[in-house]
Every structure is written in C-alpha cells, then in structure tokens.
Amino acid sequence: MIDFINAIVVLLNFVIIPGLTYGSQLALGALGVTFVYAILRFANFAHGELMSFGAMITILFTWFFQSQNIGLGILPTALLALPFGILATIVLGLLSDKFVFKYYRTQKSVPVVLAMVSIGVMFVVNAIIRIIVGTQTIKFSDGQKFIMKAKQFKVMTGLNEGLALKFSQVITIFITIALLTFTFWFLQKTKTGKSMRAFSDNEDLALLSGINPDRVVFITWLIVGTLACVAGTLYGLDKSYKPIIYLNLVLPIFASAIVGGIGSPFGAVVGGYVIAFSEIMVTYAYKKFFKYIMPESLEPSSLVQLLSTDYKFAVSFTILVIVLLIRPSGIFRGKVL
Amino acid sequence: MRFDKYEWIAISIMVSLFILVGFIQGWSVSLVILNMCIISAIMTMGVNISWGYAGVINFGVMGFLAMGGLAAVLVSYPPVKEAWHVGGSGLGISFVLLIALVTTVYFITKLVEKKSHQYWLNGLVIFFGLIIIRYFFLNATDRIEEVDPALAGFLGGANLPIIFSWVVGGFFAGGVAFVIGKVALGLRSDYLAIVTLGISEIVVSVLKHEEWLSRGVKNVIGLKRPVPYEINLQVSDWFITMVTWFNSSKLNQIIDPDQKQQILNNLIIDSSSLFVKLNYAILFFTVMIVIYYFANKAQISPWGRMMRAIRDNEVSANAMGKDIVKQHLIIFVIGAAIVGVAGAMLVTLDGLFTPSGYRPLRFTFIIWIMVIVGGSGNNLGAIFGGFVIWFSWIEVAPITTFLINLFTSGLDQQNAIRLHLLDSVPYFRYLLMGMVLLLILRYRPKGIIPEKVRHS
Numbered sequence: 001m002i003d004f005i006n007a008i009v010v011l012l013n014f015v016i017i018p019g020l021t022y023g024s025q026l027a028l029g030a031l032g033v034t035f036v037y038a039i040l041r042f043a044n045f046a047h048g049e050l051m052s053f054g055a056m057i058t059i060l061f062t063w064f065f066q067s068q069n070i071g072l073g074i075l076p077t078a079l080l081a082l083p084f085g086i087l088a089t090i091v092l093g094l095l096s097d098k099f100v101f102k103y104y105r106t107q108k109s110v111p112v113v114l115a116m117v118s119i120g121v122m123f124v125v126n127a128i129i130r131i132i133v134g135t136q137t138i139k140f141s142d143g144q145k146f147i148m149k150a151k152q153f154k155v156m157t158g159l160n161e162g163l164a165l166k167f168s169q170v171i172t173i174f175i176t177i178a179l180l181t182f183t184f185w186f187l188q189k190t191k192t193g194k195s196m197r198a199f200s201d202n203e204d205l206a207l208l209s210g211i212n213p214d215r216v217v218f219i220t221w222l223i224v225g226t227l228a229c230v231a232g233t234l235y236g237l238d239k240s241y242k243p244i245i246y247l248n249l250v251l252p253i254f255a256s257a258i259v260g261g262i263g264s265p266f267g268a269v270v271g272g273y274v275i276a277f278s279e280i281m282v283t284y285a286y287k288k289f290f291k292y293i294m295p296e297s298l299e300p301s302s303l304v305q306l307l308s309t310d311y312k313f314a315v316s317f318t319i320l321v322i323v324l325l326i327r328p329s330g331i332f333r334g335k336v337l
Numbered sequence: 338m339r340f341d342k343y344e345w346i347a348i349s350i351m352v353s354l355f356i357l358v359g360f361i362q363g364w365s366v367s368l369v370i371l372n373m374c375i376i377s378a379i380m381t382m383g384v385n386i387s388w389g390y391a392g393v394i395n396f397g398v399m400g401f402l403a404m405g406g407l408a409a410v411l412v413s414y415p416p417v418k419e420a421w422h423v424g425g426s427g428l429g430i431s432f433v434l435l436i437a438l439v440t441t442v443y444f445i446t447k448l449v450e451k452k453s454h455q456y457w458l459n460g461l462v463i464f465f466g467l468i469i470i471r472y473f474f475l476n477a478t479d480r481i482e483e484v485d486p487a488l489a490g491f492l493g494g495a496n497l498p499i500i501f502s503w504v505v506g507g508f509f510a511g512g513v514a515f516v517i518g519k520v521a522l523g524l525r526s527d528y529l530a531i532v533t534l535g536i537s538e539i540v541v542s543v544l545k546h547e548e549w550l551s552r553g554v555k556n557v558i559g560l561k562r563p564v565p566y567e568i569n570l571q572v573s574d575w576f577i578t579m580v581t582w583f584n585s586s587k588l589n590q591i592i593d594p595d596q597k598q599q600i601l602n603n604l605i606i607d608s609s610s611l612f613v614k615l616n617y618a619i620l621f622f623t624v625m626i627v628i629y630y631f632a633n634k635a636q637i638s639p640w641g642r643m644m645r646a647i648r649d650n651e652v653s654a655n656a657m658g659k660d661i662v663k664q665h666l667i668i669f670v671i672g673a674a675i676v677g678v679a680g681a682m683l684v685t686l687d688g689l690f691t692p693s694g695y696r697p698l699r700f701t702f703i704i705w706i707m708v709i710v711g712g713s714g715n716n717l718g719a720i721f722g723g724f725v726i727w728f729s730w731i732e733v734a735p736i737t738t739f740l741i742n743l744f745t746s747g748l749d750q751q752n753a754i755r756l757h758l759l760d761s762v763p764y765f766r767y768l769l770m771g772m773v774l775l776l777i778l779r780y781r782p783k784g785i786i787p788e789k790v791r792h793s
Binding site (some may be wrong): 042043100103110111112113115116117119120121122123124125126127128130131134135247251254255258308310311313314316317318320321324325326328 | 394456520521524526527528530531532534535536538539542543545546697698702705706709758760761764765766767768770771772774775778779782
C-alpha cells in the first residue's frame with residue numbers, strides 16, 4: 001500500500017503538477033488565440049510576442065518596485081506589477097489593431113493575408129522587445145520559492161518520495177482558474193459577452209441586430225491583452241523569462257487551440273491541458289513509478305520512456321496532425337465562440 | 338524572356354548595389370553577400386512556385402532546407418565503416434520491420450470495413466510494432482553513436498562530390514514534402530500554415546537529436562568543397578601567373594624585387610579567397626538561372642495556366658475536371674524540392690552542417706518576407722525579393738550604427754541610452770523586416786514586381 005502511495009506521489013511531483021502548470025499557461029495562451037480567431041478571424045502569429053511583451057513590461061515594473069523596496073512578502077513582486085503589464089499589453093494590442101489589422105478587416109482580406117500581416121507585427125514587436133531588454137535570460141521571481149520542499153514533505157508524511165510545491169505553480173493554477181471562470185461567466189452571462197458570441201457566430205446578423213463592431217473588437221483586445229500578458233508572465237515566473245522562448249511557445253499554443261477545436265474557448269482550455277499532459281507524459285521516464293507498483297521480479301531495467309525529452313516539442317505537433325486527420329474540427333467542434 | 342521597364346530597373350538596382358558594396362566595403366564582402374543572396378533567391382523561388390503559382394502555403398521552409406543540408410552531409414562525407422559494421426544490421430532489421438508495419442497498416446485500412454475497428458486495430462499494430470522496432474533500432478543507434486564519438490559517432494555518407502547533393506537535397510526535401518502534403522494538404526490555408534510550420538520543427542528536432550544520422554548538435558564540419566581550396570590555389574603555377582598578369586601594371590611600377598615579391602604574395606592570398614568566392618558565385622548563379630528558366634517556362638505553359646486557374650477559382654477549376662488535390666500536391670513537392678536544393682547549397686557554401694542553426698524566424702519567416710516583398714507569382718520578383726531582403730538583412734547593422742551615432746552625437750560618449758542602442762544594433766534588422774513587410778502588404782500588396790498576367 002505504501003508503495004502505491006509512493007508511486008502516486010512520484011506521478012504527482014513529476015507529471016501531474018508540472019502538467020497542470022504548463023497546461024494552464026498553454027490554456028491561457030490558446031484562449032487568447034481563440035478569441036482573435038473567432039472574432040477577428042485570423043490566426044495571430046504575433047500572439048507569442050504579445051505574451052512576451054506583457055511579461056517584459058511586468059518585469060520592468062517588478063524591477064522598479066524592487067528598487068523602491070515595495071514587495072508582497074512571500075509572494076513574487078511580479079503580481080504587483082502584473083496590472084501594469086496587462087495595461088501595456090492591451091494598449092499594444094489596440095495600437096496594432098488601429099494601425100495594422102483594422103485596414104485589412106475593413107478590406108475584408110482573406111485570412112491568409114491577415115496571418116501574414118500578423119507575422120509582420122510579430123517581427124516588429126519582437127524587435128522592440130529585443131531592443132529594450134536584449135535576449136538574455138531574466139529571472140524575476142522573488143519572494144519565497146517553495147510552499148513545500150520535497151524534504152519537508154518526506155518528514156511530514158514519512159514517505160520515500162518527496163513532493164515539492166512551488167509558489168509559482170500554485171499561483172499559476174489559481175490565477176488560471178480565476179481568469180477562466182471570469183471569461184466564461186462574461187461570455188455566457190453578460191450582454192457584451194453575448195454580443196461577442198453573436199458576432200463570432202454570424203457577423204452580418206450581429207451587425208443587423210445593432211451590435212457595434214468597434215466595441216466588440218475593443219473588448220476582444222481587452223480580453224486578449226489580459227490573457228496574453230498573464231500567460232506570458234506566469235510562464236516567465238515558472239520557468240524564466242527569455243524573449244526567444246515565446247516564439248517557440250506559439251506553436252504548442254496553436255496546437256492547443258486547434259486540437260480543442262479552434263474558435264471554441266472551452267476547447268482551447270481543454271486543448272491546452274491535453275497538449276501539456278501529452279508532452280510531459282510521453283517524454284517522462286516511468287522507471288521510478290513502475291519500481292513502486294510492480295513486484296520486484298518485474299522491475300524494469302530501462303528508463304521506460306516512450307520518447308526522449310528532446311522530442312517534447314514534436315509531441316504536440318504529432319497530436320495536432322493526428323487530431324486534424326481524424327477529427328478536423330477538433331475535440332469540441334469549433335467555429336463558434 | 339523579355340523584361341519590362343520595372344524589371345530592368347530592378348535588375349540594375351541589384352547589380353549596382355553589389356558594385357557599390359564592392360567599392361565601399363571591398364569585393365570580398367560583396368561576393369559573400371552575393372552568394373547568400375543567390376541562395377536566398379533560390380529558396381524564394383521555391384516558395385514562390387507553390388504560393389505564387391497555386392496559392393499553396395508552405396511554412397515548412399526551414400524543414401526542407403534542413404533536409405537539403407542533410408543531403409549534403411550524406412552525399413559528401415566519407416562513410417564511417419566501423420559504424421556501419423556495428424550498427425548496420427540492426428538498422429537494416431528495423432527498416433525492414435518498419436516497411437512490414439506500414440504494409441500491415443495499409444492492408445488493415447483496405448480490408449477492415451468498419452472505421453472504429455480500423456482505428457483500434459491500427460493503433461494496436463502500430464503500438465506493438467513500434468515497441469519491437471524500437472528495441473532493434475535503439476540497440477543499433479547506441480552502438481553507432483559510441484563509435485569514436487569525438488570525431489564520428491554517425492554513419493557518415495557516400496563520399497561523392499558534394500555537388501551531387503544539390504540534386505539529392507531536392508529529392509530529400511521533395512520526399513518529405515510528399516508525405517506532409519499527403520497528410521496536410523486538404524486543410525484550410527491557415528491550418529496548413531501552422532501544420533507545415535510544426536512539421537518543419539519536427540524535422541529539425543529529428544536532425545538535432547538523431548545523432549546516428551546527422552551527428553545532431555555535435556555538427557558535421559569540414560565538408561568537401563566543389564571549388565578549389567585557397568591553400569592549393571596559392572601554390573599552383575597557373576594561378577600565380579594569372580594574378581601576376583592581372584596586376585602587371587601595378588607590379589611593374591615596383592623596382593625592388595623583394596618588395597615586389599612581398600606585394601605579389603599578398604595579392605595571391607587576397608585573390609585566392611576572392612577566386613574561391615567567385616567560383617561559388619558562378620556555380621550558384623548557374624543553378625539560379627537554370628531554375629529561373631524552367632520556372633518561367635512552367636509558368637507560361639498550359640500547366641502553369643491550369644495552376645493559376647486553380648489558384649484563382651478552385652471551384653470552377655474543379656468543375657473543369659482538374660484534380661485539385663493532386664495538382665496541389667505536385668506543386669507543393671516541386672516548391673519544397675527547390676528549397677531543398679537551396680538548403681544543400683547553403684551547407685555547401687558554409688562547409689558545415691549545424692542542425693541547431695535552423696530557426697523559424699531566420700529560415701521560414703524571412704523567406705516569406707522575401708516572397709511577399711518581391712512579388713508573389715513573378716519569378717524575377719522572387720529573385721529580387723531574395724536579393725533585396727538579404728542585402729538589407731546584412732547591411733542594416735552598419736547603417737543603423739551610423740544612424741545611431743548620428744542622432745546621438747549630441748550626447749555624451751558614455752551615455753547609457755546610446756550604449757544600449759549600440760548594443761542592440763543586431764535587433765534593428767527585425768524591426769526593419771517587420772516594417773517592410775507591413776508597408777508592402779499595405780501599400781503594394783502584390784509586391785514590388787507584381788505578377789504579369791498574360792491573356793493568351
């Protein structure tokens with residue numbers, strides 16, 4: 001029995017908690033991509049840079065607060081700086097819309113052209129970020145790092161295996177839950193949310209019934225900016241901030257959005273967790289886990305790893321391709337918000 | 338091929354830019370940029386063929402380039418006999434098993450009627466099949482990677498002249514494109530963009546981590562060259578005679594024989610490196626012209642017209658009895674193959690293969706900017722885009738440094754903002770690329786040299 005609990009703890013520590021954290025970050029990112037896709041109707045390649053930009057502004061404010069000795073005690077100062085980051089990201093989103101995307105929207109350009117335009121925006125934002133903070137890795141999480149260290153857990157429970165819990169992980173999961181609840185409540189219950197859903201479902205009909213498209217677009221960027229900045233900051237807090245990483249993050253985020261069913265917010269969230277867990281589960285070496293649950297004679301000698309961790313990234317795409325082949329519209333039939 | 342006024346202007350701009358750089362920064366720099374420009378132009382033509390002719394989006398440029406690079410290694414590197422000895426049989430067995438697996442899956446799909454049964458059976462067969470193959474495969478690759486890891490640790494290649502790899506690279510990239518196209522070409526264009534982008538990442542990560550095949554992140558260096566080495570040139574008589582002849586007027590003015598010899602030696606060293614670069618340029622230029630010629634021929638042929646019809650109106654082309662899926666696949670493969678040729682040429686020019694150097698920003702998105710800026714659907718436009726964008730990619734750094742110095746000249750030499758800006762000079766090129774793309778898409782959406790529609 002104790003072996004079984006040990007095995008569960010191993011899984012919790014190395015698969016489930018990291019999976020939940022990474023999944024939350026992906027889910028927030030994918031939700032942002034989904035909003036742009038459902039309402040502005042294009043695949044926004046600049047979303048990763050939007051996340052990166054938000055994280056960068058948050059870092060700049062974190063540095064400012066740190067220099068003024070303002071902090072949150074055991075919590076990271078970045079939480080205090082987050083609202084400023086969100087504000088800046090929203091402004092960036094609105095500016096990019098006003099100066100770039102709006103023109104193509106009124107021209108009714110095809111989605112591919114808009115995707116191409118978003119690549120241009122990606123380059124510009126990418127350059128701005130690099131010019132401001134450079135390309136080096138920045139660690140900006142302060143406060144207490146662990147809620148519970150592996151050792152403490154071992155002493156507390158008397159088990160062989162430790163369970164470490166980082167503040168950043170718990171913060172990520174809680175903020176994600178709060179943000180997701182708010183977004184879904186907003187979409188389902190408020191009048192503005194309903195008008196957005198109507199707009200995404202059928203633009204012409206929505207316009208006929210008197211929905212103001214500019215307002216819908218404005219609200220969309222509010223939501224997208226918030227989601228992007230929070231996702232970017234949480235990712236940076238959990239790992240560390242590196243401007244180049246966010247470009248690579250765009251692909252798993254797209255994969256999550258498509259796997260869930262692009263255009264469906266609930267699908268995006270589910271897709272995020274599906275991608276995160278499959279990436280981690282396929283590349284995790286289960287040797288320790290099997291050691292606890294198998295009888296001694298059957299203990300595995302190899303690592304029991306399906307794929308080496310080098311292919312973490314490839315996993316999300318393989319899943320994407322398989323889903324597109326078997327069920328092209330995603331797990332939750334996408335299209336409507 | 339007749340060029341119109343715009344095209345002549347474009348060509349003369351390209352030529353004069355290189356002459357200008359030659360006079361200001363030296364001919365060596367000019368030739369280095371020219372070589373990369375030509376390779377970029379070939380990549381751009383590859384993308385242009387699938388996007389400009391048929392509207393098939395291909396964001397997998399990076400993956401096809403990497404396949405071309407792999408071809409350069411596999412063709413030119415001498416085989417590592419010991420590695421074949423210890424791992425060859427294991428690899429052979431796993432290869433045979435893989436073919437057996439694929440045929441089984443094929444027959445299951447053919448013979449089993451019910452869809453859900455199909456999925457389950459296939460899933461089971463693939464799962465267990467892969468476990469068995471993995472056993473042989475990992476055994477073999479582990480042994481191969483243990484063979485002299487510092488120098489080899491991979492299978493090596495076929496020890497042929499590297500110039501063959503330009504063709505082989507095309508076939509490699511085309512083969513990969515065929516598989517991708519079979520899987521993904523039915524998708525909507527923006528899905529296709531994401532999927533090809535993702536698959537190209539998978540290709541690169543395979544090359545990065547399958548050390549038995551490509552040496553992975555340990556890189557392959559010292560590939561053979563299709564052109565002579567500088568050191569050999571410097572001692573060969575005909576080359577010395579040629580340099581003396583070219584510089585005879587300059588040399589004749591010097592009377593002191595020691596000094597004369599000294600100057601001649603310097604000249605020989607300089608011109609040997611120039612000569613090598615020039616040789617590359619001639620080779621690359623020939624390839625570019627050949628591809629350009631055939632690409633243009635294809636565009637004005639009935640096949641090209643059909644492609645344009647498919648691009649402009651899929652439904653009506655379909656109603657005319659054109660097989661859209663098949664034609665899309667064909668053009669996707671051709672485009673990818675040309676990109677693969679460019680990939681092999683790139684590795685040939687560098688003389689080394691570094692899988693970790695393939696990044697989407699540099700090798701996918703920049704190429705796309707070249708296509709959009711140059712003019713999709715026009716081959717000369719594609720070449721022009723490749724030249725101009727690569728040229729500015731290189732020359733932005735010195736120009737930005739100059740501008741920053743100019744604008745901050747009122748500030749203190751040690752001013753923090755000035756120093757920070759000077760540190761971030763390399764990043765201004767991304768800014769410029771983004772701005773160029775946005776401006777072109779806004780004000781000249783068909784590109785600088787737009788497609789010529791012939792109504793004949």
